[in-house]
Amino acid sequence: MSLINKAKAIALAPIHVLQLGTSAKSFLDHPLIGSQRLNQMGLHRARVRFADAMCRWRRRRLAKHVRSDWREAFDRDGFVVIENVVPAAEFRKLREAILHSEWPAREMRQGDAITRRIAIDTEMLQAAPDLRRFLARKDINALFHYVASFRITPLHYVQTIVSNLVGGGTDPQQVLHADSFHASMKAWLFLNPVAKEDGPFTYVRGSHRFTPKRLEWEHDRSLADPKSIDRLSARGSPRVDASGLTQMGLPAAEALALPENTLVVADTGGFHARGAAEKAGERVEIWSYARRNPFLPWLGGDPLSIPGIAEKRVGWLWSFRDRFEKTIGQPWQDVGRRRPMDDSPTD
Template sequence: MKVLESAKTIVLAPIHVLQLATSAKSFLDHPLIGSERLNRMGLHKARVRIADALCRSRRRRLARHVPAEWKEAFDRDGFVVVENVVPEEDFAALRSAILETEWPAREMRQGDAITRRIAIDPDMLAQVPALKRLLHRKDINALFHYVASFRTTPLHYVQTIVSKNGHEGPDPQQEIHADSFHSSMKAWLFLNPVTEEDGPFTYVPGSHRFTPERIAWEHNRSLRDPHAIDRLSARGSPRADDEELAEMNLGKATPLPLPANTLVVADTGGFHARGPSQHAGSRVEIWSYARRNPFQPWVGGDVLSLRGIAERRIGWLWAFRDRFKDQIGQPWQPVGKRRPAED
């Protein structure tokens, strides 16, 4: 068995080396990324620094397209809040069309929360023209691009978070965490008001900046035994408590209870969480996500962002994972047609 493992390591070594120049992040599953020896020599620290430098370079080239008020808010806080982002008459039509229609849905369970996602695909865009107008707005896409640091079209979903569904276990999304060692973009357009009791999006202001203190924390974290820490941190989505945030000269997480028709766009390389819900219920939002290889110096060149392709990617991705679920896993299970607000 040891001979086979050694042979496998040798055969895969070139691939593992190449993966260092990608978004690969798991200390648990990757022999180089998780190597204490290499990380003591500065491997993880170097990846963080290079990815951050390239991100800042790409953002400088994208900045002129972003409204100044939004850019200032993002540069300061790591997120942007845009209230009444959709004209009132359009929002009423958009909200009604989405919430009152049954759509093909998939779900994933984490602890006592269920996440339901419905792909925003060509069929939905044809049925909800107000949504199509929003997602094609130049200012909104300029903001998406700036936060993502790439001129790329996000994946767009209708997402429902069903809290306290009766199952035991904590929701891991309620722990303060960063998605990775580099920047990425997520956005939420809330279709209903979200109060502090509903479990709002929560963010540590300024934590999107990879300061010397953040980089030192990343380095120290890379030296820990990945088998001795929580699995999500070991797989590259690090958790941080208040003491660690203070070590990085950061404050505590700020919850963002917000009215309906509010868009939040955030860099989830910063520390964030889903706030704890105080009661059973659901939260419905338009949820968008963009992450590319952080070591690419160019801002464009994403063929999958072309119209006619971008709107179909989610269906292709789900079909691919269904086909190869035994090899790569498929946490998103089809649940038939559902209305987004169904518990």
């Protein structure tokens, strides 16, 4: 290591130590998180255990606000499936307002799939009042908060998965993985039916629990050289195979073919994937996401969740990454105004 690099490492050391108390997760980019010596001593295992303990403590405080059947399903499986979640007449109007209009869109290609996202912002909420009412429902938000383990407002998008494109490689989202070493919330309200051949949401039931076997698996993977494993695992989103599931005493993954107007809310700290699509097509959904520093003891206090601000976050995030694209990258390319169901994705 050169003298300049040594000086840089010393200067950044306090920041790296502080980041251990955040959601930082990359074994490849963080000298402490990726340290095989520190992980042999139990650093990663300790972070996972502490994050899990804090999550369970926060959820106990949020549990009384959630419908008991939804809470029981989530506690057992790691996800909740709610069919006919929106009254039929409202769902038809919600779907029509979203699908029949053009909105500012972004796209990203991974393997043989293109993901198109449209921010659910003030413009869309004004144009689709039934969507606004759904996202404001107290019972739905109580479930979002419970799964996320925080009383925060998720980021909401209209998301389209354009699958099975010609000339693409393997979509990394089709490989079973956890998003991080701690709990996070994702939700899908399907605007059209999702059959098995359409690449449905896939989940390993019960994998959201950080059992002793899961902790041992986490410890074992933390000892690998981050430069010798796949890049997404090295960056903190671990991939798992059948032998890993067996090691943790978990069942095989289950693909959920579901009708339209079905809401799925899941803890993506559990193992999940996008099922492999057997044909070209489009899957359209309201997609919601919430993740916060897993070590925080409080439930709320997020200024970005304030109404009037929350609806603008996605636009701010995209603009920020556009401005600093050369430094931090911007995988989401601006493709102009598009309809969610548009069979001519930009490539």
